[in-house]
Amino acid sequence: MPTLDRPRQPAGLREGGQFTATTRAEADLTLTAADRVRADRLLELTPATVVVLEAIRAAGGNAYLVGGCVRDRLLGHPAKDIDIEAYGLEPDRLRKVLSRVARVEEVGAAFSVLTVSRDGERLDVALPRRERRTGPGHRDFAVEVDPFCDVREASARRDFTVNALLYDPAADEIVDCWGGLGDLRDGVLRHTGPAFAEDPLRVLRGARFAARLGMRMHPATVDLARDLVPEFGSLSRERIWGEWSTMAATATRPSAWLDTLEQTGWLAHxxxxxxxxxxxxxxxxxxxxxxxxxxxxxxxxxxxxxxxxxxxxxxxxxxxxxxxxxxxxxxxxxxxxxxxxxxxxxxxxxxxxxxxxxxxxxxxxxxxxxxxxxxxxxxxxxxxxxxxxxxxxxxxxxxxxxxxxxxxxxxxxxxxxxxxxxxxxxxxxxxxxxxxxxGTQAAPVRRILTGADLIAAGWSPGPHFGPVLAASVSAQDESRFEDPAGARAWLASTYPTEPAG
CATH class of the missing domain: 1.10.3210 (Hypothetical protein af1432)
Structure with a gap:
């Protein structure tokens, strides 16, 4: 497993130069030696994951583990959801290849995301894509799927450099096109590139990562997030709640969520x-x-x-x-x-x-x-x-x-x-x-007196049942009776005649 005390990638690898492949077959050849770091068995792959990866490679494609599973494992946390990005296979070809070894569902037609199920395990397999924003909403993107896209170009669409890391299980190497290893070592959330601004929800995602992973936003990313403050109105409540609820369910330091919102100006929302x-x-x-x-x-x-x-x-x-x-x-x-x-x-x-x-x-x-x-x-x-x-x-x-x-x-x-x-x-x-x-640590004690008891006492059903039953609950909580016989006795003494309906 790579250590995080390596020198940060040279700035030229993140900011300078064009690394576009000259031919589709040479797409992966654009990665330099400096982009790859020996991993020493970063992830223990499940049998289902191995079968899927081998099927992609056997068909002539390349497969990388991407996103949170790579980031979390580098931080010493368990890798939960496994996300795979497949290169070199057309969408129909990829679907057929995977269908031979697992059950396949297409859950994101526009983004060519396949959910693959085998041996009780579910994996997401996606094709690399390019995105271009066409409007203010989070669905307003023109998406171009390109399985022969340059790895560097595909990873540039990810939000933070620490989420743009890829793991090549065939070579047992980390692919780091944007200095994510250095940022992970330093506990820094740095936006990968200009595409960050295309979805303002990424500010809340960054705050959530800060709260869960104990990281802080890079000053340049804070500045960009401040520029996005007016874009908050374009976010749906469903997406906002998604970030709030996930933060609250996973954060080790919720204060970092508040601090990041304050630093970026988003707390005002x-x-x-x-x-x-x-x-x-x-x-x-x-x-x-x-x-x-x-x-x-x-x-x-x-x-x-x-x-x-x-x-x-x-x-x-x-x-x-x-x-x-x-x-x-x-x-x-x-x-x-x-x-x-x-x-x-x-x-x-x-x-x-x-x-x-x-x-x-x-x-x-x-x-x-x-x-x-x-x-x-x-x-x-x-x-x-x-x-x-x-x-x-x-x-x-x-x-x-x-x-x-x-x-x-x-x-x-x-x-x-x-x-x-x-x-x-x-x-x-x-x-x-x-x-x-x-027995009230999880819920109140059940009401003893019921409407059936009132009917058994000769009462006629009606709206007057409500206040009487409410009064019986108060009496029960005050220990004025503890069982059905006591409840009936309380009823007889408190209401010797039936109240008007």
Whole structure:
């Protein structure tokens, strides 16, 4: 495996000279020795991947592993999705070749992307292409597939140099046309070329890579991203949410996402967070600085706690997003008093509404909004240090639903620990202990009294059932009854006669 302490590729290899092949058959010959670095078995290839690669080579083509699987393996991370780029075979020929060894689906006709399935494994196989932007939308591109395209030219369309690295498994070499190895060594996200500006979503992708991989944007890329600030409006909410949700589900340092957005000027597109910069806090409880700094630290802590609790996907994203948004209400509810005190009474309740609106604006589905908002609304429950009771825990579980007490506890812990010198463990353990004993750690206890019980008591169905059943839930959470017999007794004593329908 190549080490990342090699000298950066000479500037001429990235910026100077033309490397166009003189003939199609000589396309790969344009790569110089300096472009190739011995890999020492970079990737352990699965049997299915080996079969696909060998089929392409046997038909006279060349195949490279590209993109994130190469980058991540160089960083010492597992290579998850395997992406292959095939050169030297016409699209129909490639499809026929692969169909002999695997099941093939065309998932991107315009981009000639094939999904290949064999032995339970799915691989994406793409042909090199050229792209030319024809309009403001992310689909507004003229695409020219060219299986005989120069490798350097094809890799130039990728967003960052670290994503433009290719692995040649036949030669066991890394192909580095744009200085990606040096940038990977330095922890730098540098745009590969002018094509970066053709899709402004790449700014959010860069922020996501910074948050997951611990990298930083190169100053020149930051400048280019700033030029793209006005292009934000061309992005669909679906694509914006795709980057936000993936960041929240994978980031090790969500603060790097916020920092990159701030550096590039893109934070202004997310005012609920941008407005936290400069909002003061009482330094007795928050010596770390303003609310934005607290948000950075809480989000990072939430990611760490989510990792420790083996959360992934949506579950992890909800915890990280709730921690990042838990104090957004302070932007409107913070007061500076004449004696120097700073308070933010009511910011929890106000923040729930702000968080829900924010998530809606970035395209989050309702199920995510419904999970995050109640956690934000309830994150101050333990602030006064009052010992919890069974009744209090039951009521909290009911207010949080559909979010769980377990999710809430992680966010409260992140809030308490994300305070610089004042960081400390939260006070949620007692709440969790009671919740687990009550069976309410994941969801509220089920309602005991039902409409069937009311009918059995001789009541006629009608709209008056709703308020009575709601009152029964409150009584149940207050431990006024614990079983169906107790529920029926409560009904008889509380409602000796049926309310008017």
């Amino acid at each position: 997310f005012p609920a967070l941008a407005d936290l910069r400069g909002v003061g806090q009482d330094d007795r409880w928050h010596p770390e600085g303003d609310v934005f700094e607290h948000t950075r630290q809480a989000a990072d802590t939430a990611a760490t706690l989510a990792e420790q609790h083996d959360l992934s996907g949506r579950d992890r994203a909800v915890v990280v997003l709730a921690a990042m948004l838990h104090d957004v209400g302070k932007a409107t509810h913070t007061q500076q008093h004449p004696d120097g005190r700073i308070t933010s009474h009511g910011h929890d309740t106000a923040g729930a509404s702000t968080a829900a609106t924010f998530l809606s604006d970035i395209g989050a589905p309702k199920e995510v909004r419904d999970l995050v908002a109640p956690i934000v609304a309830e994150h101050m429950v333990t602030a006064h240090g009052t010992a919890p009771t069974r009744q209090a825990v039951r009521r909290l579980a009911r207010r949080l639903a559909p979010a769980s007490i377990e999710q809430w506890a992680l966010v409260v812990e992140a809030d308490k620990r994300g305070r610089g010198a004042a960081a400390r463990a939260g006070t949620t353990t007692a709440w969790l202990d009671i919740a687990r004993a009550e």
